[in-house]
Amino acid sequence: MRRYDVNSESAHWDHQRSGFSNVDKKAQNTVTSMDAITADLVAVLVAVSDGNPKIMTIAHASALPSGPFQFAHRSLQMGLRAWVEAQTGRPIGYVEQLYTFADRGRTGDPDAPHRISISYLGLTREELMHHGSEAQWSSWYDYFPWEDHRAGAPALIAKTIAPKLRAWAKSEVNSALQKQRWRRAAITFGLDSHDWNEELALQRYELLYEASLIPEAVRDKGDGEPVVPGRAMTADHRRILATGIARLRAKIKYRPVVFELMPADFTLLQLQRSVEALAGRLVHKQNFRRLIEQQELVEETGAIAADTIGRPAKLFRFRQGVLAERAVIGSKLPLSRS
Amino acid sequence: MRRYDVNSESAHWDHQRSGFSNVDKKAQNTVTSMDAITADLVAVLVAVSDGNPKIMTIAHASALPSGPFQFAHRSLQMGLRAWVEAQTGRPIGYVEQLYTFADRGRTGDPDAPHRISISYLGLTREELMHHGSEAQWSSWYDYFPWEDHRAGAPALIAKTIAPKLRAWAKSEVNSALQKQRWRRAAITFGLDSHDWNEELALQRYELLYEASLIPEAVRDKGDGEPVVPGRAMTADHRRILATGIARLRAKIKYRPVVFELMPADFTLLQLQRSVEALAGRLVHKQNFRRLIEQQELVEETGAIAADTIGRPAKLFRFRQGVLAERAVIGSKLPLSRS
DNA sequence: TGGCTTATACTTATCCTGAGCATAATTCAA
DNA sequence: TTGAATTATGCTCAGGATAAGTATAAGCCA
Numbered sequence: 001m002r003r004y005d006v007n008s009e010s011a012h013w014d015h016q017r018s019g020f021s022n023v024d025k026k027a028q029n030t031v032t033s034m035d036a037i038t039a040d041l042v043a044v045l046v047a048v049s050d051g052n053p054k055i056m057t058i059a060h061a062s063a064l065p066s067g068p069f070q071f072a073h074r075s076l077q078m079g080l081r082a083w084v085e086a087q088t089g090r091p092i093g094y095v096e097q098l099y100t101f102a103d104r105g106r107t108g109d110p111d112a113p114h115r116i117s118i119s120y121l122g123l124t125r126e127e128l129m130h131h132g133s134e135a136q137w138s139s140w141y142d143y144f145p146w147e148d149h150r151a152g153a154p155a156l157i158a159k160t161i162a163p164k165l166r167a168w169a170k171s172e173v174n175s176a177l178q179k180q181r182w183r184r185a186a187i188t189f190g191l192d193s194h195d196w197n198e199e200l201a202l203q204r205y206e207l208l209y210e211a212s213l214i215p216e217a218v219r220d221k222g223d224g225e226p227v228v229p230g231r232a233m234t235a236d237h238r239r240i241l242a243t244g245i246a247r248l249r250a251k252i253k254y255r256p257v258v259f260e261l262m263p264a265d266f267t268l269l270q271l272q273r274s275v276e277a278l279a280g281r282l283v284h285k286q287n288f289r290r291l292i293e294q295q296e297l298v299e300e301t302g303a304i305a306a307d308t309i310g311r312p313a314k315l316f317r318f319r320q321g322v323l324a325e326r327a328v329i330g331s332k333l334p335l336s337r338s
Numbered sequence: 339m340r341r342y343d344v345n346s347e348s349a350h351w352d353h354q355r356s357g358f359s360n361v362d363k364k365a366q367n368t369v370t371s372m373d374a375i376t377a378d379l380v381a382v383l384v385a386v387s388d389g390n391p392k393i394m395t396i397a398h399a400s401a402l403p404s405g406p407f408q409f410a411h412r413s414l415q416m417g418l419r420a421w422v423e424a425q426t427g428r429p430i431g432y433v434e435q436l437y438t439f440a441d442r443g444r445t446g447d448p449d450a451p452h453r454i455s456i457s458y459l460g461l462t463r464e465e466l467m468h469h470g471s472e473a474q475w476s477s478w479y480d481y482f483p484w485e486d487h488r489a490g491a492p493a494l495i496a497k498t499i500a501p502k503l504r505a506w507a508k509s510e511v512n513s514a515l516q517k518q519r520w521r522r523a524a525i526t527f528g529l530d531s532h533d534w535n536e537e538l539a540l541q542r543y544e545l546l547y548e549a550s551l552i553p554e555a556v557r558d559k560g561d562g563e564p565v566v567p568g569r570a571m572t573a574d575h576r577r578i579l580a581t582g583i584a585r586l587r588a589k590i591k592y593r594p595v596v597f598e599l600m601p602a603d604f605t606l607l608q609l610q611r612s613v614e615a616l617a618g619r620l621v622h623k624q625n626f627r628r629l630i631e632q633q634e635l636v637e638e639t640g641a642i643a644a645d646t647i648g649r650p651a652k653l654f655r656f657r658q659g660v661l662a663e664r665a666v667i668g669s670k671l672p673l674s675r676s
Numbered sequence: 677t678g679g680c681t682t683a684t685a686c687t688t689a690t691c692c693t694g695a696g697c698a699t700a701a702t703t704c705a706a
Numbered sequence: 707t708t709g710a711a712t713t714a715t716g717c718t719c720a721g722g723a724t725a726a727g728t729a730t731a732a733g734c735c736a
Contacts, residue, residue, distance in 0.1 A: 037377055037407070039440075039454060069375070069440070069452070076440045076454075100438040100456050102377075102407070102414045114407070116377060116414075116454070118438050183662060253670040269682075279671060287672030287725065289684075294723090310682030311732040332591040333617060334625030334694070607713075625694065627715075632692095648713025649701035672725075 037102075037114035041080050042066040042237065044098065044119065044244030047126035047137065048261045051273045054126060054137040055241065061138045064237045069118065080120050094123040094260040098243050101236060119240045121247055123260035140245060141280075143231050143238055146189075147201055147245065149281045153190070156229055161213070162191055164227055168211040198280050199249050205242040214238075249279055256297050259318040267305045267313035268292065297322055375440075375452035379418045380404040380575065382436065382457065382582030385464035385475065386599045389611045392464060392475040393579065399476045402575045407456065418458050432461040432598045436581050439574060457578045459585055461598035478583060479618075481569050481576055484527075485539055485583065487619045491528070494567055499551070500529055502565055506549040536618050537588050543580040587617055594635050597656040605643045605651035606630065635660055 043065050045056040058065050069079050077095060084092050098119040126137060141148045146157055162185075169181035188203045190196035209217045212224025215232040216239075232238060252258050258274055272288050292298060298316040305313045381403050383394040396403050407417050415433060422430050436457040464475060479486045484495055500523075507519035526541045528534035547555045550562025553570040554577075570576060590596050596612055610626050630636060636654040643651045 037375060039375055039377075039452075076438065097437060099435060100414065114377075116456075118454075180662075187662075267683090275671065281671075282674045284672040284674040284725070284727095285682095286684080286686095286727080290724090291672060308682075309734065310680080311684085311734090313683060333613065333619075334622040334629060336620045336622040336695090605714090622694070622696095623713095624696085624715080624717090628693090646713075647703060648711080649703095649715085651714060674726090 037116055039069040039116045039118055040066050041069050041076065041083065042117050042119040042240055043080060043084060043122055044241055045084060045092070045122040045124060046140075046244070046248065046261065046278075047124050048274045048277050049126040049137070051277050052139045052141070053277045055140050055244075056135055057138045058134050058136075059234070060134075061136060061142070061231070063234045064240060065135060066117070066237075076118055077120070080122070084122060084124075092122050092124045094257060096121050096247075098240065098247060101240070117236070117240065119243065121244045123248075123257060125261060125263065140241065143233065143241060144201065144205070144245070145230050146204065146228070147198070147280050149196055149198070150276055153196065157189060157191075161189060161208075161228055164213050165189070165207070165211060168213070196281070199246055201246040201249065202239070202242045203246075205239060209239070252278055256318070256322060259297075262318070265301050265303065265315040265317055267308075267315060268298075269313060271298075271316070295322075375454055377407040377454045377456055378404050379407050379414065379421065380455050380457040380578055381418060381422060381460055382579055383422060383430070383460040383462060384478075384582070384586065384599065384616075385462050386612045386615050387464040387475070389615050391478045391615045393478050393582075394473055395476045396472050396474075397572070398472075399474060399480070399569070401572045402578060403473060404455070404575075414456055415458070418460070422460060422462075430460050430462045432595060434459050434585075436578065436585060439578070455574070455578065457581065459582045461586075461595060463599060463601060478579065481571065481579060482539065482543070482583065483568050484542065484566070485536070485618050487534055487536070488614055491534065495527060495529075499527060499546075499566055502551050503527070503545070503549060506551070534619070537584055539584040539587065540577075540580045541584075543577060547577075590616055594656070594660060597635075600656070603639050603641065603653040603655050605646075605653060606636075607651060609636075609654075633660075 043056070045065065047054045047056075056065055057063060065083070067083055069076065077097070080095060081091065084095075098121050100116060100118045102114060102116045146154055146161060148154060165185040166182065169178050169185060172178040172181055185207060186192040186194050188197075188200045188207055205214075208214045208228055212218060212221060213226065213228045214230065215226040216236070218224050218226050219232075226232075233241070248257070252275060258271065258278070261274055261278075262271060268289050269285075271292065272283060272285065275288070276282055297319060299319050301315045301317050303315045305315055381394070383403065385392045385394075394403055395401060403421070405421055407414060415435070418433060419429065422433075436459050438454060438456045440452060440454045484492055484499060486492060503523040504520065507516050507523060510516040510519055523545060524530040524532050526535075526538045526545055543552075546552045546566055550556060550559060551564060551566045552568065553564040554574070556562050556564050557570075564570075571579070586595070590613060596609065596616070599612055599616075600609060606627050607623075609630065610621060610623065613626070614620055635657060637657050639653045639655050641653045643653055
């Protein structure tokens with residue numbers, strides 16, 4: 001049974017054996033040409049500005065910032081931090097590891113040496129960046145136009161994606177698998193009375209890749225035709241970005257990470273707009289406020305927002321205390337006392 | 339501000355710069371002696387039997403199964419799958435990546451070549467294993483005796499851990515940091531009116547390591563005295579195990595992964611016992627059943643459990659359908675319709 | 677001033693959760 | 707054979723969280 005998970009590699013389910021055994025562990029401290037690999041650190045560095053989610057890109061917005069993990073780095077995360085600081089001139093607050101990829105199939109060349117990509121999600125404020133390098137901010141919806149549902153489901157889903165996926169499903173001869181293909185499409189893209197689930201960003205990308213509807217698939221597999229809009233990236237960077245988006249969308253629901261993207265003072269509407277930008281959908285204003293306040297995530301600064309339209313809003317700041325208080329995560333087990 | 343997260347590396351917060359830049363990406367396809375590293379795959383392979391959580395270990399239960407990632411492997415996950423199949427004689431169902439570590443500080447030798455550990459969590463049924471190799475099953479509470487709260491908080495927390503952590507906090511001269519140390523101890527170990535949170539397994543291990551109360555810390559750092567019971571492991575394997583435990587404890591709450599550990603047919607009590615074994619705490623029986631049934635995770639087989647004490651229980655099986663239906667994860671955002 | 681915009685308070689029905697009571701169906705030992 | 711022990715299962719009940727909306731406040735601008 002194939003599984004889809006935010007964290008899953010595309011797991012081909014063949015059962016080939018290899019000579020891999022845990023017994024011969026002794027002689028592995030020497031780097032042989034067979035085992036030697038290189039590791040890249042890849043960053044999904046996120047900011048929000050003007051109510052849009054941005055990511056840092058390089059090479060004319062065609063790649064995520066990445067660089068080799070080097071001997072000088074004491075640890076992976078420090079390697080990444082050092083690199084981001086060199087880019088931005090400032091330390092970033094929040095960094096978490098995303099996923100480690102090593103899929104030769106994705107690079108085209110089957111004889112290529114193993115190259116591992118260790119990807120990270122980083123959150124920062126755009127204001128902290130100094131420009132001028134080849135690095136720039138790009139909206140992540142440039143790469144995933146089907147992910148922005150703030151103004152309703154984008155037209156391209158009904159117009160392009162759904163029909164193409166239906167055709168892709170139909171092209172499978174086995175009728176059970178055919179049904180399964182369409183079911184998967186319907187679930188991930190919210191078709192056929194299924195609700196849209198913003199957390200499935202990675203699954204959607206994987207599906208479009210499998211159906212050969214995006215440039216990366218055509219490039220890697222040599223078949224199909226890229227018909228779905230959205231800017232591609234080098235190597236599997238767009239896949240890594242999808243992983244980051246999915247992770248962040250899941251995380252903002254149970255951890256106060258949005259504040260990493262906010263200025264020190266903000267109104268509740270600004271906060272809401274940031275959340276909406278990340279989630280790609282709108283939230284209920286009054287209930288959003290109730291949620292924020294009841295969780296005691298913020299406190300009033302006393303000041304009032306200037307130069308606004310409509311009734312001026314109070315300014316809030318993040319209550320630093322919660323980071324220490326809240327190791328507590330929501331338990332969904334019906335615990336017993338005794 | 340230091341953060342604690344299930345996924346965080348122990349992040350030393352110094353701001354050293356390095357020569358790491360994303361500009362010199364071109365010449366990186368050749369493996370130089372500086373950049374060359376080796377990658378190990380490490381598996382936290384979990385089963386439940388006799389109501390206890392087991393992990394597969396090697397080397398007389400002192401290490402997690404691990405082996406080098408080799409050229410023959412098409413992808414990381416396939417390398418791991420191949421390896422586990424060779425060990426168990428059967429494919430495993432559920433595999434997910436845990437974390438990638440590369441912390442030289444933990445190996446003792448500061449000049450050691452970079453060695454990356456890519457760890458995975460795998461779930462299986464003990465019955466599927468063939469024995470006879472150096473591999474064996476061990477209860478994970480042998481390594482983390484303070485994690486089992488099924489019979490109430492273990493005595494060693496109040497008797498040994500809490501006093502030692504208090505002393506560790508006191509040994510800090512800066513009074514603010516001193517307070518912070520104790521606060522952290524209290525939160526992670528459920529002291530001072532804080533509730534026990536079973537998901538903080540990794541944070542607890544990290545704390546004991548920092549406080550030099552376990553053998554690994556003494557081995558790596560050369561100070562302190564290991565006073566807390568619990569079997570140690572080679573390298574940072576116990577840390578990886580803690581990561582796996584934390585991940586699994588979090589995951590059983592929102593994904594139906596427990597069933598990977600169950601036989602085909604089971605009673606609801608058996609299911610409950612498995613969850614309790616993993617979570618390390620007891621759950622409310624009636625509410626647990628309501629939760630399971632309301633989510634339509636299981637269906638009756640029609641049969642009835644034999645050879646039991648008390649009223650015989652119906653047998654259930656996992657409804658395979660849910661894996662296809664439930665891409666849906668709980669949304670905690672107050673979404674709006676319009 | 678009236679209309680537009682945003683902020684914020686409050687209401688209402690519904691669902692979910694924690695906690696426990698009550699009863700059913702067995703085994704086992706006196 | 708009876709009752710204690712043990713497990714299974716049905717049901718209730720209160721409180722809190724959630725979804726959805728109504729109502730009012732406080733600014734701007736034409």
